[in-house]
Amino acid sequence: MKTKITEMFGIRHPIIQGGMHYVGFAELAAAVSNAGGLGIITGLTQRTPAALANEIRRCREMTDKPFGVNLTFLPVIAQPDYPGYIRATIEGGVRIVETAGNNPQKWLPALHEAGIKVIHKCTSVRHSLKAQSIGCDAVSVDGFECGGHPGEDDVPNFILLPRAAEELKIPFVASGGMADGRSLVAALSLGADGMNMGTRFIATKEAPVHENVKQAIVAASELDTRLVMRPLRNTERVLKNHAVERLLQKERSLGANLKFEHILEEVAGVYPRIMLEGAMDAGAWSCGMVAGLIHDIPTVQELIDRIMDEADRIIRQRLARFVAD
Numbered sequence: 001m002k003t004k005i006t007e008m009f010g011i012r013h014p015i016i017q018g019g020m021h022y023v024g025f026a027e028l029a030a031a032v033s034n035a036g037g038l039g040i041i042t043g044l045t046q047r048t049p050a051a052l053a054n055e056i057r058r059c060r061e062m063t064d065k066p067f068g069v070n071l072t073f074l075p076v077i078a079q080p081d082y083p084g085y086i087r088a089t090i091e092g093g094v095r096i097v098e099t100a101g102n103n104p105q106k107w108l109p110a111l112h113e114a115g116i117k118v119i120h121k122c123t124s125v126r127h128s129l130k131a132q133s134i135g136c137d138a139v140s141v142d143g144f145e146c147g148g149h150p151g152e153d154d155v156p157n158f159i160l161l162p163r164a165a166e167e168l169k170i171p172f173v174a175s176g177g178m179a180d181g182r183s184l185v186a187a188l189s190l191g192a193d194g195m196n197m198g199t200r201f202i203a204t205k206e207a208p209v210h211e212n213v214k215q216a217i218v219a220a221s222e223l224d225t226r227l228v229m230r231p232l233r234n235t236e237r238v239l240k241n242h243a244v245e246r247l248l249q250k251e252r253s254l255g256a257n258l259k260f261e262h263i264l265e266e267v268a269g270v271y272p273r274i275m276l277e278g279a280m281d282a283g284a285w286s287c288g289m290v291a292g293l294i295h296d297i298p299t300v301q302e303l304i305d306r307i308m309d310e311a312d313r314i315i316r317q318r319l320a321r322f323v324a325d
């Protein structure tokens, strides 16, 4: 399938694997790229720029297809070594960067000078327009359904995507709640040029996370996610568990007095314990409502082939029937 996104990134299918903390290692990124999508290594999961450089090398050993690096610009006081991570990305010969979080404007000249295409993840039309105005090449429009940080506007994709299509001139992909061929065709109908998936890619054979995480996603329904950290205006959609119930109890009892320090135990440094050790109640971890549509753990190749076959069938058969007179 050819879209503005497949052409911009030099990929076969308009399917992107979004950056995911402690999930987006070289193994997953390479598997997605080898299957014709765009795999993305999560930059900040690597503790240092040197470790990111090594992860990029590992990924290149596993695929000769294009892959990207996610750089998440966090609203924290102790800033990671962003110039170092950007240098490692450029020197590693990566041609695509997914930015997320704070405005990436400061970093765009260096990335563009190196010939890198930048896709910025946005949860609103106004942030998407901002990304377009500062020179981003594409946007990933992340609806309220999404796993991770949906922002504070709570606009689901059935509204957000066509609104983005009304306003944007640069191409965009639909993100949040995407799982299968139906999602891809819907995304294209609403004006997107492809889709970005997070949660769906965790429940695959190649995702280098503990089996417990994959089983938790398969077992979960669309009713099992919770929004945490809303009082801090840092809302995150996570899978419910004991730590999340405790966190929400703290939010209820502290109200407007809630500070980040109060919930450190539930959110700080919990990802390695969950993703690598499978300690499912160790803390809050991002997961989308799309868990309700995930019922199996295929290989990435099986998943992407299935999505493309299903999309093809929907367009040629189901939708074509409605226009035949």
Ligand SMILES: Cc1cc2nc3c(=O)[nH]c(=O)nc-3n(C[C@H](O)[C@H](O)[C@H](O)COP(=O)(O)O)c2cc1C
Binding pocket: 017, 018, 019, 020, 021, 023, 042, 070, 072, 099, 100, 101, 121, 142, 145, 146, 147, 148, 149, 175, 176, 177, 178, 196, 197, 198, 199, 200, 285, 286, 287, 288, 289, 290
């Ligand atoms: C476990 C997990 C970790 C994530 N970590 C990041 C991250 O570090 N940076 C980022 O930009 N997005 C992150 N995301 C968001 C995904 O890239 C993607 O935008 C989101 O999962 C899309 O929604 P979906 O889960 O419904 O597909 C994460 C998502 C999940 C599920």
